[in-house]
Amino acid sequence: MKWATPLSLFFLATRSPSAFGDSFFLGEPDGTPPDDADDGLFQESTHCHSGSVINRCGDIFIERHTVAELSTSGGCNSVADLFQWGCCMEARLIELDIYTDINLVLATACFLYYFWDCVVTGDGCLDFGGGGPPPTPQPTPAPVTIPTPLPPTPGPTPRPTPRMGTPWPTPRPTPRPTSLLPVGGPQPAGICFSKLTTVAVSGKGSISISEVQVGDRVVTAQDSSGKELYETVFALGHYNPSESGDFLQFQVAEADGSTTSKKMMPLEVSASHLVLIHDGKQHAVRADSVKVGDVLQGPQGHGDYRISKIHQVSRQGVFSPLTPSGKLVVNNGIAATGYVAAPGQNSAEHLQSKDGFLFPMSHYSYAHLFIAPFRLVCMGILSSLCTAMDEDGILQYVSTGFRVHGWIEEQNTLVQQVLLVLFSLVCGICMVVEFVFGATYGPLAIFLGIMAWISFIKPNMTNRFQQAKAKAA
Numbered sequence: 123m124k125w126a127t128p129l130s131l132f133f134l135a136t137r138s139p140s141a142f143g144d145s146f147f148l149g150e151p152d153g154t155p156p157d158d159a160d161d162g163l164f165q166e167s168t169h170c171h172s173g174s175v176i177n178r179c180g181d182i183f184i185e186r187h188t189v190a191e192l193s194t195s196g197g198c199n200s201v202a203d204l205f206q207w208g209c210c211m212e213a214r215l216i217e218l219d220i221y222t223d224i225n226l227v228l229a230t231a232c233f234l235y236y237f238w239d240c241v242v243t244g245d246g247c248l249d250f251g252g253g254g255p256p257p258t259p260q261p262t263p264a265p266v267t268i269p270t271p272l273p274p275t276p277g278p279t280p281r282p283t284p285r286m287g288t289p290w291p292t293p294r295p296t297p298r299p300t301s302l303l304p305v306g307g308p309q310p311a312g313i314c315f316s317k318l319t320t321v322a323v324s325g326k327g328s329i330s331i332s333e334v335q336v337g338d339r340v341v342t343a344q345d346s347s348g349k350e351l352y353e354t355v356f357a358l359g360h361y362n363p364s365e366s367g368d369f370l371q372f373q374v375a376e377a378d379g380s381t382t383s384k385k386m387m388p389l390e391v392s393a394s395h396l397v398l399i400h401d402g403k404q405h406a407v408r409a410d411s412v413k414v415g416d417v418l419q420g421p422q423g424h425g426d427y428r429i430s431k432i433h434q435v436s437r438q439g440v441f442s443p444l445t446p447s448g449k450l451v452v453n454n455g456i457a458a459t460g461y462v463a464a465p466g467q468n469s470a471e472h473l474q475s476k477d478g479f480l481f482p483m484s485h486y487s488y489a490h491l492f493i494a495p496f497r498l499v500c501m502g503i504l505s506s507l508c509t510a511m512d513e514d515g516i517l518q519y520v521s522t523g524f525r526v527h528g529w530i531e532e533q534n535t536l537v538q539q540v541l542l543v544l545f546s547l548v549c550g551i552c553m554v555v556e557f558v559f560g561a562t563y564g565p566l567a568i569f570l571g572i573m574a575w576i577s578f579i580k581p582n583m584t585n586r587f588q589q590a591k592a593k594a595a
Contacts, residue, residue: 314360314442314462316369316390319452324352331441332363336505341451344421353445356500357508359460360442362515367392370409371435374418374427387453394463396486405484406459411470419457427456446497446561448490461489464527475535481542492523494552502565
């Protein structure tokens with residue numbers, strides 16, 4: 123399915139049908155529905171049950187039915203409509219993870235059309251002219267009788283001075299904490315590897331991560347034959363030799379208990395850093411969720427190194443080089459990522475709203491999607507555009523993203539779901555372009571696509587719209 127049609131339908135679906143006429147449609151004049159269900163705007167998932175929003179969106183077909191049919195809704199009718207849509211959105215993301223599914227995008231367009239005139243709050247949807255029923259008036263509260271104030275309670279009797287020799291109860295000692303880090307609050311984001319971390323660089327050998335520069339080719343994985351695979355560092359996500367930070371130190375041993383001739387340095391990363399473990403989890407997890415006995419992945423993706431001890435250490439210097447895959451091999455064989463979890467996130471693997479709702483998108487997928495437009499600019503346009511840092515040594519693009527994410531964290535779950543879909547749409551397009559053309563030629567492909575749209579596709583669609591209106595008149 124082409125991108126041009128869904129993107130145009132997305133913008134058209136959010137406009138009033140009166141702007142195009144009641145008989146406006148996008149394709150075949152006979153209105154015949156397609157034979158295969160894949161052309162539908164939205165397909166009901168096994169995770170979703172039938173609801174009014176699903177039924178409405180499921181009957182609208184691309185280039186077949188009229189946009190005016192969208193107006194058959196009655197506007198903003200119930201909170202149930204909103205949550206049915208959210209359920210379906212979640213199901214589509216569970217199925218496809220970070221890749222944007224076109225049915226999901228068009229379902230979002232349908233949702234925005236139905237609830238365009240509504241203000242979404244934490245309690246649901248308040249109708250301001252969308253066609254829904256008027257709000258039910260609340261009963262007038264009964265007057266509250268203010269009780270007569272009671273006389274003040276006398277202060278407690280002072281405790282008598284104990285006699286000599288009378289033992290007082292010995293207070294219990296404070297229990298030793300079971301975790302190295304405080305529990306229940308978000309950890310600071312942006313701190314990554316310590317300066318003791320080493321990476322293998324083509325032409326330089328094994329060097330400290332503090333010496334890695336943009337343009338260096340570092341080992342990110344190994345193929346099945348053991349051949350090392352290299353990727354180019356396109357930016358330094360965090361580089362601050364003078365900043366001090368707290369790190370988790372993971373001491374490792376061979377997972378099978380055997381000895382190795384390689385000298386394995388402990389892995390030292392920040393609490394919110396995303397590490398790869400081999401315990402059935404699909405995605406990278408926060409470092410502060412890892413326990414003694416967990417197994418870290420090696421360069422081939424196998425569980426190679428078992429964690430024997432975990433300590434908390436303080437070091438001066440924080441560093442995090444970025445590669446196109448977001449991964450790199452450190453300390454002579456431990457597979458790691460260059461990403462951290464977003465600020466305010468305490469869930470080990472997936473994004474979580476402030477009221478505890480787990481989104482079906484992992485921290486790693488969220489970070490990799492977010493960096494996608496930045497990768498295209500750095501690798502396909504001009505690398506010097508990607509060196510701006512804030513006062514803490516964090517990439518300006520990343521620190522701005524942290525601030526935007528902080529604002530999103532304050533919204534209710536439904537708004538976060540809508541924003542997550544729009545975010546996946548924009549950044550997902552960049553990832554698709556990068557996957558097909560590569561990050562180096564991706565910007566050129568986008569430019570040529572825009573020119574083709576302006577020169578050929580848009581005029582053709584305009585002619586079809588005019589013919590459809592003339593025939594309907």
